[in-house]
Amino acid sequence: MSLSRRKFLIRSVQCIVACGILPGLSACDGPGRLQESKGRGYDDLVSRIGRERADIIWYASFAPSSHNVQPWTVTIKSPDKWIIGSAEDRWLNEIDPKNREMLLSIGAFIENMVTAARAYGFQVKTRVLARNPFDPELLSLELQNDERAEYPLQRMIERRTMRTGFKNEDIDPEDFSFLVGGEEGFSYFPPLSTQAAWLDEATIAATSQQVERENVQEELARWIRWSDADARKFRNGLTPEAMDITGLAGWYVRNFYGSDDVLAKDFRKATVERVKKQVAESAGWIIVTAEKSGLTALIETGRRFERMFLRAKDRSIGIHPMSQILEEKNFAEKAAAMLMLEKQPQLLLRVGYMRDYPSPVSLRMPLDDFTRVSIFPSMSVRTE
Template sequence: MNRRIFLRHLLLGGATAALLPGRVFAGSRQPAAEAAPTQRWAQLLDYARWAPSPHNVQPWKLQVLSATEAALYYDPTRLLVHTDPTSAFTIIGLGMFIECLRIAAGPLGFALHADHAPEPRLNYSTTVPQFFATLRLTPQAPTGVADRELIKQRRTSRLHYDGRSLAPALQAQLAATAAQYGHRLEFSAESETVDFVLDLNRATLFTDLDEPATRQELARWIRTTPAEAATRKDGLWNQCFGFPGRLMHNFFFHSERFQSAWKRKILGRVYRSSTNGTAQVAWLTGRFDTRTDWLQAGAMLQRLWLELTRHGAYLHPFGSVVTNAQAHAAFVQHTNLDPADGPLWLLVRTGYSAEPPRSFRLDVHDILQ
């Protein structure tokens, strides 16, 4: 992290926190005079903390500098070295987090602006919180109370879907939003394509988890009891996947028990059946080369997801198909994607289901330092 930037933030914030090796910020109680600035940012964080992130790692930390300025950091101990080596998808998550802050600030009469650090990727070589952006609030006419509440309503549904596709008008609206950001959003309800995607995702997921580094990295984020999920407030809770906690634990921590062909076949069927009722898949293509691209993609994805939420619809990302080179190529070939549209960077199933369980999130005081 740039020393000059850090010293500026430390002085502006009047903070006594120190960045110590192997630690996140050392917390400190603020004087009563500083309660109001903290309260405003805490109110925004109470919405933004529900932003999605890869495997629910929630890497964000926020340091209040004044009533209208804060420093956003990321915690390198929460990064995914093996499953997100370029940090693209974690930066997308940070972009979604910033977009949630922006949406939450609207009804309070503020616009939010972000001045970003120059680093092209996140720093995996340290355990000390790293500066990501300075966030500034500027006055504007109040807007978007309803949009703000959608942030807390949004969920990922990995449940059975009910066989319905999104209405054509909603598809067109979502595609138009993506186009405003320079991306192309496409849908398919063709049974051949839907089945191809569901089968490809199942096969790729198991292939990826056969790789020890990937499996061990994900195992760190597996939560297999309600008590563990509620205590840790992050990661992948088995109830959100609809799988028994013991099965999920054994798969990640005792993978040797699942090497036989017949067990793999049964487990594959169990996972594939969890996507029953899926009638539609969708994918996004567009610029995806730089930090700026990833931040823009995050802001756009947050907007798309909230619009789905407004209409009572859900999505379920299939990240393995995107990041696995062989599966990625197979999908591109099957759908005959046009390279001129940019690379495939998101693939999902979308539709309608019962209300899914909501994964836990870090509390405001866990983020606000």
């Protein structure tokens, strides 16, 4: 094939990727999210701490996290004493230099863990250990036997970030109440509100600014798993389908894209175009605010956010965290004032009713990759 013809073909497919054409062709998209077994390390963990405790950690791992880095670590000091920490090589120093988003993700992880533990008949005592967000050990957890609390654990596996397919309807006040479950610190801005208009425009502007930051793009490139082989190897980060690049375009990028493409002008432009399309179809925004912004407050905010996120599918509501405004200092500084909020916004969520509610696609690391068991004398643990 002549060079110019090849170039033309590559350009055409890049255009397809950029324009998001062919949304319907999504069959055969990358490795599935759920593995046949519960992943490497599960059986070993069961033999050390029992099936119920191993399951609690497995459920927790379905929590959301920025770039799907899954920053958590679990050190099992004894069957009932666990230390939750974060792994430095899974921090996002460029978009999240203060580890603010990391703490929110850890909060979501803890919420899944505590909720799953209650469902298995354990009460969990949590204690914050860290003094700053860069300490490797963040919290200690202690499990104590208790009554089982009914909870549909399937919600954790079915929860997912939505990026396309939103309807333009306002969220019904009754559904909003269901989502937030009577908790404070959530504000809803319907699509025609001035706040939603600002969020839409500022998200596009913040994205345009962000894609020009070389270090940010390089960091993103490290977390995109273009090929199926990489997706299978790491089981974290963003796959093409998680970014809604599916069908023929998905096939193309899975086979021909690499880290360098994230730094190319076309990819940066496509990112801004995709964000423009996303904000155009939203039903509005939910902002999660917090009274304080210290370490404990951020973990608690992450827990509150996850409690809401887990209820969303019951009402066919899609949630799309869009953090660009809070990641770009000049936008973050004016966010509270522009939104007329007294408290600091910590999560900006594009929300709306979904046309469909497809199954989750983002991958999860096997337990082996984030759980360590300290040596302790074998003891009898309750099974089933």
